[in-house]
Amino acid sequence: MINVAVAGYGYWGPNLVRNIQDTGEACVVACCDASQDRLKQVSAKYPSVTTTTRYEDLLKNPAIDAIAIATPVATHYQFARKALENGKHVLLEKPATSSTAEAEKLVDLAEKHKLTFMVDHTFIYTGAVRKMKEVVEQGDLGELYYLDSVRINLGLFQRDVNVLWDLAPHDIAILEHLVKEKPVSVCATGACHVGNGHENVAYLTVYYDSGLIAHFHNNWLSPVKVRTMLVGGSKKTIHYDDMEVSEKIKIYDRGVDIVSSEGVHEARVSYRLGDMWAPRLDPTEALRLMAAEFADCIRTGRRSITDGISGLNVVRILEASEMSIKHRGKEIRL
Amino acid sequence: MINVAVAGYGYWGPNLVRNIQDTGEACVVACCDASQDRLKQVSAKYPSVTTTTRYEDLLKNPAIDAIAIATPVATHYQFARKALENGKHVLLEKPATSSTAEAEKLVDLAEKHKLTFMVDHTFIYTGAVRKMKEVVEQGDLGELYYLDSVRINLGLFQRDVNVLWDLAPHDIAILEHLVKEKPVSVCATGACHVGNGHENVAYLTVYYDSGLIAHFHNNWLSPVKVRTMLVGGSKKTIHYDDMEVSEKIKIYDRGVDIVSSEGVHEARVSYRLGDMWAPRLDPTEALRLMAAEFADCIRTGRRSITDGISGLNVVRILEASEMSIKHRGKEIRL
Amino acid sequence: MINVAVAGYGYWGPNLVRNIQDTGEACVVACCDASQDRLKQVSAKYPSVTTTTRYEDLLKNPAIDAIAIATPVATHYQFARKALENGKHVLLEKPATSSTAEAEKLVDLAEKHKLTFMVDHTFIYTGAVRKMKEVVEQGDLGELYYLDSVRINLGLFQRDVNVLWDLAPHDIAILEHLVKEKPVSVCATGACHVGNGHENVAYLTVYYDSGLIAHFHNNWLSPVKVRTMLVGGSKKTIHYDDMEVSEKIKIYDRGVDIVSSEGVHEARVSYRLGDMWAPRLDPTEALRLMAAEFADCIRTGRRSITDGISGLNVVRILEASEMSIKHRGKEIRL
């Protein structure tokens, strides 16, 4: 049994505790939070869990194998660094860190200490994304052409970050998971109208050398809630609609074929119209699978599918997009 | 009665002829096309219409008051210039011209000769866009924050232009029609995967000094057909879905309010949840209204709501976006 | 080449003429209508078509092989009877006749004279229904359990019939086409609120000995337009939504299985959750295929898939449903 401590018992912490307990391979033995009120909630629900307001107590406790960190992003780096330096495996909420440099240091530290360092990119563990991964891996889509993601709705404004740092990590993590090719640069645009001085509407393009292009649209002001992703290839296209109840993933055997091409200006294309297929998706709760993955990676020493490097890759794109957005769409190399 | 000649009887020409005939104020007296086959179709359907393969015949004919030009875009400028120089009013299909310089010259020429010069931005005449205009004009949306347009589907590839030049004119014309403020710059990104060497997936951001941001997503490869536009303001938001049969326009009284703001980092926002309203739209065929507008502008000498300047404004954004896309999102001043 | 006369050039007649001309195997040589105005329209569009206001002229004309009848339903029987008696093949608009007795006489007459007698159940020729037929024939659905049809919208009130006679023929014809088993009885309910004294909201149940049940909901008052059909079986279920643009037919591999059944009251069932599949549908215009079928049946002497007996079967259900509705749901044997 792996003993886990949870740092931060706010919005997401309770979900983490519940799902870690449910793995059967790991259990929560301690919880740390700055608020005594929240710690009381932990004690009431899980009498066996030790509580503390001092993070150092977790570090010093030799019975603790791993720390799951669900604190504000700005604190991730310090908490994770100390955990790794004290020999604890680390699970970080998304986004992993506030900067690429921080994420790189954590990756190195985990490597050096031979510890599991994983990021909770929960969507990667959903039935929908696992099915997308399977379809892409099998080559069903053919050559990848574009990934287009829209995640918009009336949003809880974050105090200290723009809408990309808040919403895009979900979708960039999916991009990172589906596409093995390394992105080369980003362009981002956006605007701020309400509130915190950070963009509440933003658009991000990610370029790849192969010609693949990925685009993300995030918006905190939209009265309409949209969560869609199109992944288009030379053969088929996936349409992922997370607002659908029972058919989140649709695979279209429809597209455009090059019929003849005697020269750039003479290309002829024809439509290919075919079936659409909505595969059954595994309904297992994503967070439960993520918690099981954390336990399994610690136990076996294998790399997680959402390891520190995937967290780093996501942060690298976010950091570059923030720079691009400040320079009105200037291309930033990754 | 205004006598109109139609140049180009391909895909759109027959629609123009039919709708000009239906105005009651104008009638088609001549038709010019390079193809004898097409001209035979005209004669069969409209025995009274004179046909010719030589554009000059139209210019020389004193009985012709106006020329409606539905030829390939590359030829628009020469045909329109000659028409204006020969004292004919001009209706041009969208996009008006291939370049800003051409459009400017035509605007000047029409001004100089006191002729009507209008562009067929058909969507402006739809019940949906007329309702949007009314709502925006009344100030119902409050301060405009963003306009987000998506127009994607499996598309007929154009030989000589990218997907923005083909699909975006519809939506940029709507932007131009709804927003009086002048845009200041654009950033565009895109990629080409199939066919003609021109982008078949593209993203365009248009900046305004007020903070308003407009974004356009066009894609010729998508198996899913989407035609939506969000126009968000400080008070209300319009959602326009052109694929809806009977409720294309929905107006949401939902948004985010600033509750208190003692400093950038202390902003608090609250949700405003309210009703949604889908107004009845006038089902009159847009092209019929456009044809009537052309006749009326010629008769009265007033400016059209889709005059040459609006056509120029659309071309200016397209031209800049093409430059930006070639430089990977570089901001181009307008 | 089969020479066809069209009787009735109102709402549907022009579509018939156009599609018969397009078959290549038949051509329209004459047209009969009570209105001179309408006949002028025919002459203008098809100069070679003879026109007349007297139906007898068609009967006497030996050059006419077949008559397509698109007149009001009340006149179908007399017109069709005379045509068959004069050796003309007959195509009748739906519903075939106003009564079962009439339809039976026409079937007998056609049989006796060895003439093609066909009913224009257009929906049977749509890509959607042809795909449904294919799926049902292959046994993919397993044992048929239920067919549920909804066809509602703001409707043009018919002067002389209720909403079932107007809208249900489409869907009952589909039922008749998909299900080989003979229905045994019907129950129908309904109400009249506006206008003509005939029901404008109606519900019809059709019973089968196997346990299969079919149900039809028709409504002329609904502001919402719905055109759906569910065909459920022991293995799979078809969902047909005619308002969908590109995925009208969805096949669900989802249902309920009997896991154990030690007695009626001990049955246990489990869910079967599986994929959904939306096959590509042939977009050929249904009416064109119907016209080709008419020509082909005349040429080869084979039975049509929408022959007089299918028309009779539909009328039998309509007649019984009208009797049931007058007696508040009383079961009427067929």
Added chain:
Amino acid sequence: MINVAVAGYGYWGPNLVRNIQDTGEACVVACCDASQDRLKQVSAKYPSVTTTTRYEDLLKNPAIDAIAIATPVATHYQFARKALENGKHVLLEKPATSSTAEAEKLVDLAEKHKLTFMVDHTFIYTGAVRKMKEVVEQGDLGELYYLDSVRINLGLFQRDVNVLWDLAPHDIAILEHLVKEKPVSVCATGACHVGNGHENVAYLTVYYDSGLIAHFHNNWLSPVKVRTMLVGGSKKTIHYDDMEVSEKIKIYDRGVDIVSSEGVHEARVSYRLGDMWAPRLDPTEALRLMAAEFADCIRTGRRSITDGISGLNVVRILEASEMSIKHRGKEIRL
């Protein structure tokens, strides 16, 4: 503070306990269930709640003011009768009882003992139905013409009842709530294909003297989940779609008007096309409002909007529909 006991801690019991606790006016003091395991769950979560396997313990306990009964339907009558006879207020899960006779006796008993007797028709307390009620009460719909309800999905089969007894109570309770007129008769049809000998597909028509007609479609076999209700009147129509996330209620100002009517066969109607309006709905949890209603009715002695008589009215329709269905749609007077 009103002391409530909950009988039955199965599927619904825990929801009842939680919501009664949350009212602030009532609290759960005891819980009775046949299963010790379930009672342990109660004790773990609510240490102050007394548990027992004997219903009599509740009856004898003078500290208990009211009993909420969430046991199988077949037991409702006996449990409720004893409660009322022992001076306890009663809240019954839906459907109230297995027969009209039982429901009538309970209504009489409550009347005689001056006790609150209420049925948990939860949907009546949803924001959607409360808004429907408001719109109907204001007369916005005009004269009521029809109510059409569809509630279908893959369902958990009930051992001892058909699909109408299981699913229709929700919608019949809404009918009962919206329409003051008394229904006069019902016709029902249905079929059983899987499992328990009871209908798993059923259709129910309810007649009113005014011409109003109500119809219910329930189906346990449908792979598609549909929960819609149309309430059509002479002026406006409500469309209620419970599967919609944010716009469950849409009000259409669209319909058919009688333009002239010189006789039954000369009626002319015209379309009225107008706006659609989706009002904001109160998101308060329905069960919480129901629990508060129970407490308030006990405290003040007023009649509940879902009192025993409404429960009786629903059962009366269900009982008659079951008789009709056994006689293949025979009209059963209420």
